Amino acid sequence: MNAMDTRAAAQRFADTWQHGWTHHDVDAIIALYSDDAVHTSMPFRAPHTGKQAIADYIRWSFTGESDPHVTFATPIVDADQAAIEFRVHxxxxxxxxxxxxxxxxxxxxxxxxxxxxxxxxxSQNG
Incomplete structure (x- = not known):
């Protein structure tokens, strides 16, 4: 994959996550992942392996959350990887x-x- 393809994939990832998190649309988000994808949430947690495990984790993480305002920054891309900052209120x-x-x-x-x-x-804002 060349840098331009990675940039497009990373921007699609950021845009889809931003919209999907805002609307708790797990199906849209999970479509971004390969069938055998591995996701680690925080450095010392066990990884979630496969789309179903990742979808379950995302559903769980949305539990109790309402009215999210989600923003994702422009991805920083290198080779086949990207780093993307996000913020959710x-x-x-x-x-x-x-x-x-x-x-x-x-x-x-x-x-x-x-x-x-x-x-x-x-951070608790209340």
């Missing part, structure tokens, strides 16, 4: 919360994410 179990983080994604020749890794932190 929401009500988490009725408490105003901000989540800020970064996802690092590797893409295959079809533009699907094969490996993703998140680093994030939350």
């Amino acid at each position: 929401s009500l988490d179990n009725a408490t105003p919360t901000t989540l800020a983080g970064c996802v690092i994604a590797r893409f295959n020749a079809d533009g699907l994410a094969t490996h993703t890794r998140d680093y994030w932190h939350t």
Whole structure:
């Protein structure tokens, strides 16, 4: 995959996650991943392997969250990888919360994410 294809895949990933998270559209988000993708949320958690495990994790992470305002920055791309910062302002179990983080994604020749890794932190705004 050349840099331009990776840039397009990374921008599609960011745009789809931004819209999908805003609307809790797990199906749109999971379509970004290869069947055998591996996702790690935070450095010391066990990875989620395969689309179903990743979808289950995403559904779980949306539980209790309402009215999210989601923004993803322009991806920083190198070879077949991208780093993308994100920020989410929401009500988490009725408490105003901000989540800020970064996802690092590797893409295959079809533009699907094969490996993703998140680093994030939350802050209570209330």
